[in-house]
Amino acid sequence: MSESRPERRKTRRRASDVVAPATVADPRSDGDRAADHAAIDRLASDVLPALMAKLGATGLGEIEVREGPWKVRLRRPAPGPNYGRRASDRPSRTQPGHAGHGHAPGAFEGHRPARGATGGGGSHDHSTNGSGPVGTPVRAADTPEPGHPERRRGDPDPHRAVATAPAVGIFRPRGESKVGTRVREGDRLAAVDVLGVPQEVLAPADGVVGATLVEGGEAVEYGQELIVIERITSPVAGGGDRAREPA
Amino acid sequence: MFRKVLIANRGEIALRILRACRELGMESVVAYSEADRESLPVQLADEAICIGPADAKRSYLSAPAVISAAIVTGCEAIHPGYGFLSEDDSFAEVVRAHDLVFIGPPSDVLERFASKEGTRRLLASHGLPTIPGSRGLLGDDADALDEAERIGYPVLIKPSAGGGGKGMRMVRSPRELETAIKICRSEAKAAFGDDSLYLEKWLEDNRHVEVQVAIDRYGQGVHLGERDCSVQRRHQKILEEAPTPALSEEARRRLCESAVRAAVAAGYENVGTLEFLVDRDGNAYFIEINCRIQVEHPVTEALTGIDMVRTQIRIAAGEPLGFSQADVQLRGHAIEFRINAEDPEHDFRPSAGVVERYLVPGGPGIRMDSHVFAGYEVPPYYDSLLGKLIVWGPDRATAIARARGALDELLIDGLVTNIPIHQALLTSEPFLEGRMTTNLLDRVGSASFLAAATRS
Numbered sequence: 001m002s003e004s005r006p007e008r009r010k011t012r013r014r015a016s017d018v019v020a021p022a023t024v025a026d027p028r029s030d031g032d033r034a035a036d037h038a039a040i041d042r043l044a045s046d047v048l049p050a051l052m053a054k055l056g057a058t059g060l061g062e063i064e065v066r067e068g069p070w071k072v073r074l075r076r077p078a079p080g081p082n083y084g085r086r087a088s089d090r091p092s093r094t095q096p097g098h099a100g101h102g103h104a105p106g107a108f109e110g111h112r113p114a115r116g117a118t119g120g121g122g123s124h125d126h127s128t129n130g131s132g133p134v135g136t137p138v139r140a141a142d143t144p145e146p147g148h149p150e151r152r153r154g155d156p157d158p159h160r161a162v163a164t165a166p167a168v169g170i171f172r173p174r175g176e177s178k179v180g181t182r183v184r185e186g187d188r189l190a191a192v193d194v195l196g197v198p199q200e201v202l203a204p205a206d207g208v209v210g211a212t213l214v215e216g217g218e219a220v221e222y223g224q225e226l227i228v229i230e231r232i233t234s235p236v237a238g239g240g241d242r243a244r245e246p247a
Numbered sequence: 248m249f250r251k252v253l254i255a256n257r258g259e260i261a262l263r264i265l266r267a268c269r270e271l272g273m274e275s276v277v278a279y280s281e282a283d284r285e286s287l288p289v290q291l292a293d294e295a296i297c298i299g300p301a302d303a304k305r306s307y308l309s310a311p312a313v314i315s316a317a318i319v320t321g322c323e324a325i326h327p328g329y330g331f332l333s334e335d336d337s338f339a340e341v342v343r344a345h346d347l348v349f350i351g352p353p354s355d356v357l358e359r360f361a362s363k364e365g366t367r368r369l370l371a372s373h374g375l376p377t378i379p380g381s382r383g384l385l386g387d388d389a390d391a392l393d394e395a396e397r398i399g400y401p402v403l404i405k406p407s408a409g410g411g412g413k414g415m416r417m418v419r420s421p422r423e424l425e426t427a428i429k430i431c432r433s434e435a436k437a438a439f440g441d442d443s444l445y446l447e448k449w450l451e452d453n454r455h456v457e458v459q460v461a462i463d464r465y466g467q468g469v470h471l472g473e474r475d476c477s478v479q480r481r482h483q484k485i486l487e488e489a490p491t492p493a494l495s496e497e498a499r500r501r502l503c504e505s506a507v508r509a510a511v512a513a514g515y516e517n518v519g520t521l522e523f524l525v526d527r528d529g530n531a532y533f534i535e536i537n538c539r540i541q542v543e544h545p546v547t548e549a550l551t552g553i554d555m556v557r558t559q560i561r562i563a564a565g566e567p568l569g570f571s572q573a574d575v576q577l578r579g580h581a582i583e584f585r586i587n588a589e590d591p592e593h594d595f596r597p598s599a600g601v602v603e604r605y606l607v608p609g610g611p612g613i614r615m616d617s618h619v620f621a622g623y624e625v626p627p628y629y630d631s632l633l634g635k636l637i638v639w640g641p642d643r644a645t646a647i648a649r650a651r652g653a654l655d656e657l658l659i660d661g662l663v664t665n666i667p668i669h670q671a672l673l674t675s676e677p678f679l680e681g682r683m684t685t686n687l688l689d690r691v692g693s694a695s696f697l698a699a700a701t702r703s
Contacts, residue, residue, distance in 0.1 A: 194315045219319035221297040
């Protein structure tokens with residue numbers, strides 16, 4: 001993702017989280033060096049905060065700005081692990097597949113309320129349209145606990161658990177999602193590609209991969225069931241494997 | 248035009264856009280949150296895709312979720328509806344960067360009009376009168392006192408960033424100003440991270456009148472008349488009508504013409520609304536522009552016969568407007584009633600629950616835009632709008648008579664709604680005489696207003 005974008009404020013969506021010159025360091029005159037340092041200072045103190053705000057505002061995963069020979073790229077930290085959770089079954093009407101359960105990681109939370117989106121508007125006697133959210137409470141049961149390898153409440157199926165899509169995007173399986181693979185809760189099984197940024201699909205329980213419900217490259221919606229994990233319910237003789245539950 | 252459009256909104260506006268797409272022969276995909284899985288737009292959609300959990304920040308307000316949904320379903324354009332991401336220039340820019348079309352003004356236009364203060368200066372430079380106020384942002388307290396003296400009390404202290412009434416105070420004297428300015432600064436700092444303030448003259452007993460414009464990419468623009476949205480409760484519109492009873496036909500024409508002229512000159516594109524305050528003497532002051540389709544667009548549709556959503560989509564697709572000012576004929580009188588799930592007797596607190604019975608009124612000039620059905624469970628996460636009753640008549644008196652009947656017929660069981668406040672309005676003298684101002688309900692309090700109407 002490196003085609004040149006001369007103006008500022010053009011968003012890109014691939015990058016690393018560093019501030020670095022596009023040109024490799026080479027013998028430079030003191031004057032050039034001073035100019036580069038000045039540019040770095042400016043990028044760090046002026047462009048970077050603006051970019052961070054923009055990244056927060058758009059909720060994008062990555063952003064890049066170029067200016068002359070310099071560029072600044074910013075990437076959000078990868079989301080923490082997160083687990084699917086059983087919910088009620090209902091076939092979806094959508095072409096990408098089955099009904100959704102589960103919960104996304106708190107990866108894309110940034111938003112800037114659009115003008116008019118939150119009411120009030122700001123003039124003493126004009127109103128806004130009564131549109132958009134008026135506070136968006138989240139049910140406690142729906143709140144994921146990013147980074148914490150614990151299944152959430154609800155009666156788990158004693159025999160199987162299903163890993164669900166953490167976001168809407170393209171399904172990318174890994175080797176770990178092959179049928180028969182032993183997995184532990186929290187293992188990375190696959191990813192869902194959201195605008196080029198992978199969102200991890202994690203094993204919701206210890207067990208064996210029983211089935212992959214979606215082909216690689218297919219579109220999936222948020223909460224869609226992706227990979228069935230057959231739980232290991234009783235200690236198997238001679239098992240000794242890492243997935244076995246302690247008695 | 249587009250082959251396929253993603254509808255990134257919910258409720259009645261998602262349904263409205265869905266219908267417009269059908270009419271235009273375009274496929275559509277409804278993007279929904281988990282809380283809206285059973286909603287009518289999802290049920291009626293050609294295709295629907297879940298984009299996130301109930302929390303709007305992770306669904307309807309999530310740019311990556313919305314754009315990703317558009318890409319994986321093969322859409323060419325995104326309709327944001329109103330609220331949510333509809334006026335977010337960053338979102339519009341990212342949509343474009345992914346080779347999709349944002350149905351609304353282009354991102355650079357949204358950006359140009361993103362600051363209220365900047366927009367006011369821009370449109371003032373194109374001939375629109377604005378409310379007298381401080382020259383730029385306030386310096387120290389002495390500067391604030393000088394500026395207030397120059398403008399004349401009462402004045403309104405306003406934060407430069409944000410909205411929603413935070414950091415906003417009306418003051419009537421220098422002493423009040425000195426106290427209030429400190430509070431406003433700290434409120435603004437806390438809410439928006441920016442404590443810069445400015446002053447505006449406070450206008451009492453004013454009316455809210457807005458002008459609908461449609462401007463294509465080629466600079467061809469028309470106005471579609473105005474709407475009077477003076478009936479409000481705490482800055483929230485609850486009833487809109489057109490034409491405004493506040494202005495003469497000549498004054499309305501002048502206002503609308505100056506609005507579209509300024510918007511074209513300032514480079515606005517697509518449908519938009521220029522909001523004005525009209526004072527007791529009929530002077531109109533520009534306050535802001537809404538860069539989206541508005542909740543009350545059906546009022547204009549009823550008067551002009553022009554489909555606003557269709558017009559919006561066509562302009563976004565790069566088509567010329569296709570009609571001129573002479574083609575816009577305003578006929579009769581229209582009133583829209585916002586039907587909200589809120590309890591007028593208990594300070595309009597939102598009510599959630601299951602709609603048990605739902606009966607829609609009918610007859611000449613009646614239109615109901617709603618996503619409600621019997622058995623629908625109103626989720627607690629979003630705004631309380633259940634639908635909009637739009638009534639048209641050849642004149643205001645007929646429209647009001649039809650509205651009375653329609654409100655009586657409208658039945659929404661299982662939830663508390665604000666229908667009684669509308670019925671009360673239709674018996675109140677200020678409304679019947681067309682003298683309503685933006686403080687009509689708040690001055691006496693909605694509860695007293697309601698009680699007075701039931702007694703009469």
